[in-house]
Amino acid sequence: MTANAIDGFRITRFAFARDRVIGDSQVRSDATHVAAIELVDGSGRSGLGFCQTLFTPMPDQDEVTRIFASEAWPALEGREPAALALRVNRVRGGNVRRMSLPFEEALQHATWDLFAQQMDLPLWKMLGAERPEVGVYASGLDYHLSDHDFAELFGRAAERGFRGFKIKVGHPDIGRDLHRLNLLRQVTGGARPVMIDSNEAWSAQETIDALKLFKREGHSIYWMEDPIPREDFDGLRMIRQLGLTRVNAGEYLDLTGKRRLLEARACDMLNVHGQVSDVMRAGWLANEANVEVTLGNSFLEIGLNMAAALPGVRWLEYSFQNFDHLVEQPFKIDNGLIRAHDMPGHGLKLSQAARQHHARPSLETGIAAAPASVSVA
Structure with missing residues (x-):
């Protein structure tokens, strides 16, 4: 051996x-x-x-x-x-x-x-990256929070300089989703991109109706994530073609499903997560289709290594989960950028x-x- x-x-x-x-x-x-x-x-x-x-x-x-x-x-x-x-x-x-x-x-x-x-070699360098930093957006995983806790979480994120904010929608009462968007604008100032994620709660028509309502009320949605069931490629393509917002999809699909999603031209952005080999292969497929890749949640932001290496990736999701005490040196976030470590490996011990x-x-x-x-x- x-x-x-x-x-x-x-x-x-x-x-x-x-x-x-x-x-x-x-x-x-x-x-x-x-x-x-x-x-x-x-x-x-x-x-x-x-x-x-x-x-x-x-x-x-x-x-x-x-x-x-x-x-x-x-x-x-x-x-x-x-x-x-x-x-x-x-x-x-x-x-x-x-x-x-x-x-x-x-x-x-x-x-x-x-x-x-x-x-x-640091993993990000071994994967071909030339930059150690990626923009990071604040994701609240906030559906069950009170308005007070929601406002505190995103208010602190705005103070720390996060470059965008993603909130959970898909409540049975669309008025509650609109209320949360209004509250987010109040506590963050409304100057940075806002993303929404319904986790497949809606049909295609419900998604369209919601986006039109939000637009009438003055909310510009940067992307709509996983609005409808993951394999409804026809519905995703219909939403995308209306041009109301960018469609970010693929979180729940394996690599084969992501390939089918791209072939259906049913997303503007492909959402990938933590598995290194699959993320890099999905990134190659997205690059062939000229579709932007976004990095969703990965444990302790290990996905930063892949995000830095894939061409054109601008966003890494950060969800304020209390995991940092598990490792010696978590990745640092400053002025809306998360920075990879220079040590060999992915950088977490x-x-x-x-x-x-x-x-x-x-x-x-x-x-x-x-x-x-x-x-x-």
Whole structure:
């Protein structure tokens, strides 16, 4: 086995209360359940990724480790990170399935992190980026917030210089959506772009009616995100052709679905998220179609590395989720720009304080690991 081959892993499970209820027109969440996955090579370098269950508690640490060892580890042990990162699988039959826990994105992050460390390059540079910074917009995940909390969140975002603001819409009472837009204008000054996201709450006609109402009331919407069900390409294309706003879509589609969306000419912007290999491939497809790419939420903004590398990407989503204490150095945001680290890899390292000092899970006491990190070598 070579010094670059993966020969061990560590898993640390965390559970902690969110600092606010997050959600949209379809879902809500007030707790975080996370496992940090570290892949270790023969030289002792470790690549980091995070696995998160959004709406249900994660099993205890022993069970998370058992599932990982059974379902993920056999395809990793003894492999070179470069080979895992760059491979193209032939997906057929029984190998087209999800794992029992959502390890997929964590494995891409950890694998690419380790690959870039072995190349002694920051991930964004290894992916071809020439710039370390990307514009960032404030995304509230605010559907369930009171007006007071909504105003405080976006007021602080405006003071910090975020370059745009995205709010959740899709309420059964369209008047409530209009009220939130009015409130957003009051607390931010109305000079920066405003995006809206209904998370597929509407039909195509309801989307058109809502956009016309917002326009009559003086609101210029920079983009409308995922207004209707993800595979209604005809409806998305109809909305787009009316030119009321930009259509930003693709969040819920896999790579094949994103290709079909682009082929249907049904979006002005393609929304991608965290999986490094898939994001770069989707970016290539979007570039071929001359469609702008936007980077949605990725855990602790790891997607910054891909956003910096893809041509023409202007936006990274930032949602004020209380995850920063999990890592030693979160990415810094200043004057509406988020800046990548210069260290080899994606730039995030698991906090030793988080790993060592929170041995029992508790949603009342903040961050906690359960019961302790498990290492396999």
